Amino acid sequence: MREAAAVEPRPYHHGDLRRALVEAARRILESEGPTALSLRAVAREAGVSPAAPYHHFKDKGELLDAVAHVGWDMLGESMNGAKERAADLGALMTEIGVSYVQFSQQHPALYRVMYDCSRDKDELPEGMQDNEDSAYCLVRETFRKVAGPEVPIVDIELATIAAWCAAHGLAEMSTFKQFDGLKIGLGGEEAFLRGVLGHLGMFQASKSIKV
Amino acid sequence: MREAAAVEPRPYHHGDLRRALVEAARRILESEGPTALSLRAVAREAGVSPAAPYHHFKDKGELLDAVAHVGWDMLGESMNGAKERAADLGALMTEIGVSYVQFSQQHPALYRVMYDCSRDKDELPEGMQDNEDSAYCLVRETFRKVAGPEVPIVDIELATIAAWCAAHGLAEMSTFKQFDGLKIGLGGEEAFLRGVLGHLGMFQASKSIKV
DNA sequence: AGATTGATCTTGACGCCGTTCAGATAGGTG
DNA sequence: CACCTATCTGAACGGCGTCAAGATCAATCT
Structure with a gap:
């Protein structure tokens, strides 16, 4: 089912997660402030597992750099x-x-x-x-x-x-x-x-x- | 033994821990930087259990305030x-x-x-x-x-x-x-x-x- | 087409963190 | 002396950053 609904949302394995993670991080920053910005929270917000970000960023610092x-x-x-x-x-x-x-x-x-x-x-x-x-x-x-x-x-x-x-x-x-x-x-x-x-x-x- | 050797060091249960903790924190800051400054590390440096600081400070933030x-x-x-x-x-x-x-x-x-x-x-x-x-x-x-x-x-x-x-x-x-x-x-x-x-x-x- | 490959994601674990709570300890007070 | 209260410990909780092993799946090769 659903051959290619690819309007925008999830074109790949999970979408281009890198961008999604950065945007999730920004959303958390705006709504809950810097202290709430954990890697796990970002992954949660983006709907992936806590380890997923490590395929796009070396560590938390690199995500923050982005x-x-x-x-x-x-x-x-x-x-x-x-x-x-x-x-x-x-x-x-x-x-x-x-x-x-x-x-x-x-x-x-x-x-x-x-x-x-x-x-x-x-x-x-x-x-x-x-x-x-x-x-x-x-x-x-x-x-x-x-x-x-x-x-x-x-x-x-x-x-x-x-x-x-x-x-x-x-x-x-x-x-x-x-x-x-x-x-x-x-x-x-x-x-x-x-x-x-x-x-x-x-x-x-x-x-x-x-x- | 040792009735009152109280020159300076441990006059009470453990000494006046409050001051000792603040000094331990400063020592850690100077030698290892802000990222190493955990409450547990401070307690360790002062030679007490991780829960001991809570009898002198409401939380980590209050220790940092000091x-x-x-x-x-x-x-x-x-x-x-x-x-x-x-x-x-x-x-x-x-x-x-x-x-x-x-x-x-x-x-x-x-x-x-x-x-x-x-x-x-x-x-x-x-x-x-x-x-x-x-x-x-x-x-x-x-x-x-x-x-x-x-x-x-x-x-x-x-x-x-x-x-x-x-x-x-x-x-x-x-x-x-x-x-x-x-x-x-x-x-x-x-x-x-x-x-x-x-x-x-x-x-x-x-x-x-x-x- | 089918097999292989390599990137992507999940699961589960590790050690550390801040914090709490029940209980041990021991100085001060009656 | 016994009691009281402040102080400290030990064990536990959930959350964190990170990693290794395995599952999944798009893309590529034959």
Whole structure:
């Protein structure tokens, strides 16, 4: 029976499990948070046995790496989208920063996995590596344009790192509930983000990259 | 036999286990890293059964909280020590920042536990809370003095948060090995830290707290 | 077509984890 | 002294990551 109902669902032994596992992991992350993300739970969610993932990933870490990879793609898109929202080049850095932190707030569990994967290996996250079209390059090239050609490249590099540190720090801390009062006083979450970013030199067009 | 040899070691049933457990945990953190830090391993290291810790801590999280508490005390001392190393008030913020990041580099596993405890609860770490003599107050009061009385308090607050975000981000990222080349080029680890911090507005005396 | 192959998945097991509970131990108090 | 209570142990539970052995099945070869 059922010769080839193959509309979409299970074309092979079980389907392409690799993708299914990554999506199951993301579903668990969104609905139950990082602590619920066990390999067995992912297999359960995908409807396979606990050992099945080992035919597609060396170990749990490699599955998480795949999840993180999706996350960095999403974050990269979000940051690139800032180009459309920025009024001019001067405002672009702020918009990128806001995009970054807002992404981390919309996907807190995913963001945590993204960074934990990096720290476990002491390696830069993919999105921060110096590949072409990486998010890192987007930030650095924005800095380069804002700063002009007379600024030494090492300063561009350091400013990019500094900006990323600040954005990452804010991403991890902005959810702490002790800031709720201040957020209300400033008029909401985004005003708070812009307020903090505004006090970091490089997120203000007028004074960015003073050597 | 041995009526009261109580010099230091085991005055009671097993000694004051609570402290012993926290110290055992710190020993494991330093020698084997955060992933090796299981409750059972801590009990083993302290020479007691796996269930013994439950008479002193509600669960594993509460033990980690105690470890983190020690860590924030240490970090607070380190930051306060910056006062002696700073040439003038203008340089103080930079020295505090350097102290912060250097602490995280000297105790990476401990620093990770310190922050993970906070994020698990969405609560500010102790050292960042607005208690008197907290590290947060040290930073904020430094800003207040540098900025002068005409700067609104909300900007002092935002600048303090921004500085902390940047320091935390740098603390977490400075160990990534992709920065090794840049560090060598700049003349070492500390030069790298000062380089990055120098590109953050609030760590430069001359331009800190521009409203 | 039928046999073979190799990738995919399951079953069952191992050791470790966090946690609980009944019972042993022993200091402090009457 | 006997009792009480805090402390600690031993054994157990379910869940975890991982692995080895066997079942299943698409694809390939003859």
